[in-house]
Amino acid sequence: MTPRKKTVLEFTLNGEPRAVLCEPQQTLLAVLRDELHLTGTKEGCSNGNCGACNVLLDGVLVNSCLILALEVQGRGVLTVEGLARPDGTLHPLQQAFLDHAALQCGICTPGFLLSAKALLDENPTPTESQVRYWLAGNLCRCTGYDKIVRAVLDVARSQSAAHATPPPVSPA
Amino acid sequence: MQAFDYHPVTSVSEAVALLAQGASGACLLNGGTDLLAQLKEGRRTANHVVDLKRIPELAEFRLPPEGGAWVGAAVTCRTLSRQAGWRNRFPGLHDATHLIGGVQIQGRATVAGNLCNASPAADSVPALVVHGARVHLAGPAGRRIVPVAGFCIAPGRTILARDEMVVAIEIPPLPAEFGAAYLRFTPRNEMDIAVAGAAVAVDLDGEGSHYRSVRVALGAVGPTVIEVERITARLAGRPVAEVSFDEIAALARAAARPITDMRGTSAQRQHLAGVLTVRALRLAISRARRTQAASPTGDYL
Ligand code: FES
Numbered sequence: 154m155t156p157r158k159k160t161v162l163e164f165t166l167n168g169e170p171r172a173v174l175c176e177p178q179q180t181l182l183a184v185l186r187d188e189l190h191l192t193g194t195k196e197g198c199s200n201g202n203c204g205a206c207n208v209l210l211d212g213v214l215v216n217s218c219l220i221l222a223l224e225v226q227g228r229g230v231l232t233v234e235g236l237a238r239p240d241g242t243l244h245p246l247q248q249a250f251l252d253h254a255a256l257q258c259g260i261c262t263p264g265f266l267l268s269a270k271a272l273l274d275e276n277p278t279p280t281e282s283q284v285r286y287w288l289a290g291n292l293c294r295c296t297g298y299d300k301i302v303r304a305v306l307d308v309a310r311s312q313s314a315a316h317a318t319p320p321p322v323s324p325a
Numbered sequence: 326m327q328a329f330d331y332h333p334v335t336s337v338s339e340a341v342a343l344l345a346q347g348a349s350g351a352c353l354l355n356g357g358t359d360l361l362a363q364l365k366e367g368r369r370t371a372n373h374v375v376d377l378k379r380i381p382e383l384a385e386f387r388l389p390p391e392g393g394a395w396v397g398a399a400v401t402c403r404t405l406s407r408q409a410g411w412r413n414r415f416p417g418l419h420d421a422t423h424l425i426g427g428v429q430i431q432g433r434a435t436v437a438g439n440l441c442n443a444s445p446a447a448d449s450v451p452a453l454v455v456h457g458a459r460v461h462l463a464g465p466a467g468r469r470i471v472p473v474a475g476f477c478i479a480p481g482r483t484i485l486a487r488d489e490m491v492v493a494i495e496i497p498p499l500p501a502e503f504g505a506a507y508l509r510f511t512p513r514n515e516m517d518i519a520v521a522g523a524a525v526a527v528d529l530d531g532e533g534s535h536y537r538s539v540r541v542a543l544g545a546v547g548p549t550v551i552e553v554e555r556i557t558a559r560l561a562g563r564p565v566a567e568v569s570f571d572e573i574a575a576l577a578r579a580a581a582r583p584i585t586d587m588r589g590t591s592a593q594r595q596h597l598a599g600v601l602t603v604r605a606l607r608l609a610i611s612r613a614r615r616t617q618a619a620s621p622t623g624d625y626l
Pocket residue numbers: 195196197198199200201202203204205206207216217218219
């Protein structure tokens with residue numbers, strides 16, 4: 154087979170501009186893991202069924218296994234590595250997954266975190282049924298899902314409570 | 326995955342020229358949720374992959390003031406679901422675009438892609454048919470417009486010539502007392518492929534008591550979508566209360582030509598064609614009467 158031309162992919166990854174040489178047939182998932190060595194994004198089924206590879210592309214939840222890397226030329230990608238603050242403080246969803254023991258082996262966790270973030274970005278106060286439907290594209294063999302759903306609902310509740318609480322009144 | 330050249334084209338003419346040059350080795354890439362899975366599994370081969378998503382014309386979504394909708398071929402299902410105008414004005418299409426895959430598939434998948442993939446179980450196709458949708462095509466000789474009904478001719482095959490592509494799907498203006506619904510049966514509630522599906526569109530008279538016209542299309546019970554013209558003929562002009570749902574279900578069952586495969590038996594699919602048609606009809610009627618707007622399927626938002 155004739156070798157195909159490698160192309161420079163330039164995009165924004167977790168807020169940083171990146172450039173990487175890649176082949177046309179490489180998926181975004183392969184480039185993230187094998188070229189950029191960001192192995193937080195996982196490969197499960199590689200055909201769009203499990204959600205382990207989920208990332209946000211310009212804020213939209215997508216399966217990185219079903220996207221060619223070159224399709225994200227000039228665009229912005231968020232992976233699990235970009236969730237925590239630079240000082241290491243975990244994202245509220247990451248903290249809630251720990252607090253609720255919403256993971257066991259953890260291979261599904263990065264995908265669930267990105268899915269849950271996409272949900273709360275769009276609908277900050279989902280019902281339990283909305284959470285379950287939204288997360289239907291993420292498979293977990295370990296937890297039985299319940300703890301994951303509770304962790305997401307917990308973050309939704311505490312974030313909306315934080316918004317609803319009036320600012321503290323300074324003592325007269 | 327097999328090696329290929331990648332072409333992020335920015336115009337329809339560039340895409341068509343590549344298709345014409347590329348012989349059978351050129352594939353169009355839209356959302357990619359079917360194509361990339363097929364390339365990975367070797368079910369399709371490509372020397373050239375032509376990415377359509379940077380063509381501005383294909384990204385257009387319009388709700389013209391006179392009614393109807395214009396859905397560019399690269400508009401994703403997720404984009405559609407998030408448009409209030411789409412959800413409210415085309416609940417039957419929204420049922421379908423909201424059911425395809427999960428949220429992350431909908432973030433990439435398009436209605437045009439669902440149509441061109443020509444799966445007998447495609448969720449959006451029955452809904453498009455009952456809305457009277459038309460497909461705008463472009464090829465080296467220019468453009469043409471064809472109805473969605475008849476676009477797919479066999480599993481995986483469409484009327485598209487090798488060097489032709491879909492530019493947009495157009496939904497005509499709808500009558501005022503219009504209601505539609507798409508329902509499918511799947512073992513899981515989400516992220517599954519239809520064992521059978523039914524789309525129904527009704528136009529009722531001003532009081533909501535008579536059918537003006539009805540269209541019914543069945544999915545996954547034949548090699549391509551099946552329109553049940555006998556229901557259309559039986560119900561036109563009749564009072565809603567006159568024709569029993571049992572009779573309508575029997576007409577739907579009689580039109581279905583299902584096979585037995587890993588997803589279901591022929592007998593089960595035939596039965597489902599009747600049940601789903603009646604349920605979708607009842608929902609379409611209540612939507613036409615504005616007594617029911619909400620999606621019966623799981624709603625994210
Ligand atoms: S690895 Fe992408 S969905 Fe499973």
